[in-house]
Amino acid sequence: MTTTSDIPRSARAFPSLARYRGVVNGAFGMALLIFLWWLGGRAVAGNPNMYAFSSFAPGPTLTRLWTMITSGEIFEMAGPSLYRVGLGMGIAAVVGVPMGILVGRVQQVREITNIPFQFLRMISPLSWMPIAVMAFATWDAAIIFLIMVAAIWPILFATAAGVRRIDPAWIKVARNLGASRTHMLTTVILPAVATDILTGIRLALGVAWVVLVPAEYLGVTSGLGYAINDARDTLEYDRLSATVVVIGVIGFGLDTLCQKAISRLNWTKTS
């Protein structure tokens, strides 16, 4: 029987492997996903009823993706989508952060807004679609509105929750040293809740990116959602699945950026 002391010794024998464990596991997870995709592609190809969809498989998809990258088509698709998400998120942050601070700081505002906000928050952003289409002159504006509606709640609630967790002693210290209202905001409240705001933005980005695609099924003739719809109509399933990959990769990238920003601004010591 082996003794437990063998285990640390073998771990010490491969220090480099232990160091890259996270990366190795990450690569393994990605490989697993592609393998399952490949299995699915084989199953579809082997089924006579579904043979037409065989270009969903990794091979045709990645080939098509490469031509989309080299031709620049991918940038033409993603550009308008990123613009819409960026603007919608920007408006949501500009409205949501001050509202969140107000809700977190002023009890009366919190009590008055609680029920309306919880009610509005539970409505799927997509159910505003018909109203957005009627209310806005352009399709673009309607989509940006839908993204804003989706993004505002996570930002507002995360900000408010962060503000409520601010140590009252910090406020007292600042007041005692003669801080003005502006000082209170810039030197205490905003730095104290910076990570909460970014966490809200990260959550909001997740929702906004999900809402984007169905929103772009609306009248517009650009963007990733439109590209998917268009590929379906022209039966180019390899283009369709390549677009799906692009959506996933961009979403993943934006989320990683948010995570990086959060850990940069995080002032809590975990040691």
Add this chain to the structure above:
Amino acid sequence: MRHTPLEPSQTDAVAVTATAEVRITAVGHTYRVGDGEVLSGIDLNIGAGEVVALIGRSGSGKSTLLHIIAGLLEPSEGVVHIGNERVTGPSAAWVMMFQAPSLFPWMTVAENAGLGLRYSGQKEGVDDRVAEVLDLVDLSAFSDRNVQDLSGGQQQRVALARSLAPNPDVLLLDEPFSALDMFTRQSMQQDVRAITKRLGLTMVLVTHDVSEAALMADRAVFLKSGSGKIVGDTPVGLAPKARDLNNPDFQAELARLNGIYSQMQTQC
């Protein structure tokens, strides 16, 4: 962390500030209508450069009175004057130090120490002034450190530097050392008295620890809970050298103050 008392040379860098007396006139306070009076009819004059210890049991209203002096709480009755000014709010001229240092963890030691200067809109000489006060509290080597890496005593020293940076006339201390271990506390008590005397500051120190009062104060004022009145006021007669726990004079003075304190509790 070094526990050595400050050398006089370390305090030479800072110019002696103007001092101010504190006059408390007929101050009374009730927190909520229906609740009893926490303070009633408090009259107290504190001379410029004097160190007064406010002693009383928990709940006797010491913090309440200190918040009123600091302008952080408006009294239900009465007025407070500091120098020629009537206290109507917080000011950089009278600064309070709390039990917890409550430093801002998103700022460095130096940024924390410079907060009061930043709030007063001072732009020039901030770095020099911050370096001066950090030197005064013996933390020059720590100016760029994360405050979360500091010990409790070091954090409280940063809080002291933060209070001193705007050059206040009056320093108000609300049990600022009670969370520290005995040795750190003792060195802080000696250092703070030395710095205060060096700068000629007027100081009000709230405590329920009579030996802290004997170590630091020129005068002890006793607050009685329940009535919210001052029931004792006596000078602390100790030579600078006798402010040491092991000095026989200190032990005698401590016994005298303890006698007043316990006698006061039994009176009605």
